[in-house]
Amino acid sequence: MYYPYFIAYMAAGFVISIVVFFWALNNGQFKDQQRARYIPLESDLNTKPVKASRFARIETIALFSLVCIVLATSVAVVVFALVKAVR
């Protein structure tokens, strides 16, 4: 008998989620969302602005190229797999 454990787990997860959600609702966690956007900034007031450099731009382009290569490979495989499947 394995399913009593599954049912107990699912029931516990469901109950915890519902309880936490309603706690958040009643506690005002979904209110004042505009101020919430600034909480990380208020927690760190010492970070100073930086100057953009040429090297940073080149680095960004290199990074973007790497991402494109990976994405293109992935798309190619999916297309290949689908073409195979249709045949």
Place this chain on the structure above:
Amino acid sequence: MSNEVTESISSDNPTAKAFTLTSAFWFAAATSLGMIGAGYLIAPDFMANIEYIHFGRVRPMHINAVLFGFVTPGLLAAAFYYFPRLLRTELFSQKLGVFSAIFWNITVAAGIIGISIGHTQGREYAELPWIVDIMVVICFALVVFNILMTIRQRKESILFVSIWYTTAAVVLTSITYCLGNVIWKPDTGALLGIPDAIVLWFYGHNIFGLLLTPMGLAVAYYVLPIATRSPLYSHTLSLLGFWSLIIVYTHIGTHHLLQVPVPTWLKTISIVDSVAMVIPVMIVLINLWYTVKGKLGDIHADIGAKFVFTGTIYYFFVNIQGSMMALPHVQRITHFNNWVVGHAHIGVLGFAGVTALGGLYFILPRITGKPLYSKFLADVQYWLVLIGITGFALVLTTVGLIQGNAWYNGETLYRTLPEIQPYYILRASLGTLIMIGAYIGLYNVIRSLYFNRGASI
């Protein structure tokens, strides 16, 4: 809420330091174990006479060291830094935090040594022997207690989304770990037959979905607004992303079992929810990328934010892959071969690991009060890891395609082996880059924590 409260929070954070060191150490150890495994794939008799590091043992040692030694503690180190800051209070107990970090290391070491001497439960991601399972649960319980008590004594009424993500991650994982490791059966740590496969993959995917993903996103939600000095694009949207992740991600484990006789309704749910993962993923990425829009220069100036932003790109990539791989027609080619290995590396190292490294580099100057020992070395590590993981994605995808295609056409396995060997050599070479990066990172972290002679910030 006044800013004086934030300013008065102690910057001395021994818990964050302990978890930082833990993560850096196990990253080096885990990649070394991975390299031994890569050696076996090139030459099967490589170190074959040493039973303690035979491939069948070194692979789970590598995986467990990465999951529980490197990535989770790395993300926890950042969490122990931003929890007091976001909640405007001190951590409930630094002593408990340091103790949990020490116990965490003992647990991971016990697990790795246990597997090395042959004590394994033989289930993927759940290999750790029963006694170590109990220790892992205690580790999570200690962390859960510490952060829940910190939340309880908070002076900031609103819980920022990072708090939601990390709390959910550690609470859910402490329970899911018990279920997935069938902890009530110490002798086997497993159920019988198909139900065991279902429960194992429910757990296995949730180690990524309900532990690494939410904790990684929590770090990104904290680091990127600060690095770019921009408010979060939308906090409402971030909460929507959080709740949709909790609802959707929990059901997708069975997409590993589409070619297995599990109930069809369960397969259907896993496929539908795998595709539906596009919703929480795009919510997160739209939110984060709009937050940093036009400020890539700021991100590249901060090595921590650079790692974290790169992590978000890999997060996008790994999730699009995941959604597509759950489609049965695609999976016929991509499953049970190196494609999945590539996918796992992109997810665990490319997204969660890189984000954890970003978290470490972001908090290091802030917890030591001094600049990073060497930004140059951190940059070198960044590029080594980035090239390594991108190469992994390319090479393992190609090998997976060769293997999947051969299997699909009914070819005999051994015929594919000569064809894929060059790729395994490439893979080991790329792994070497990542391993060197890990050791450079360990050196940089140790110097930054203990032997940094630089002037204070």
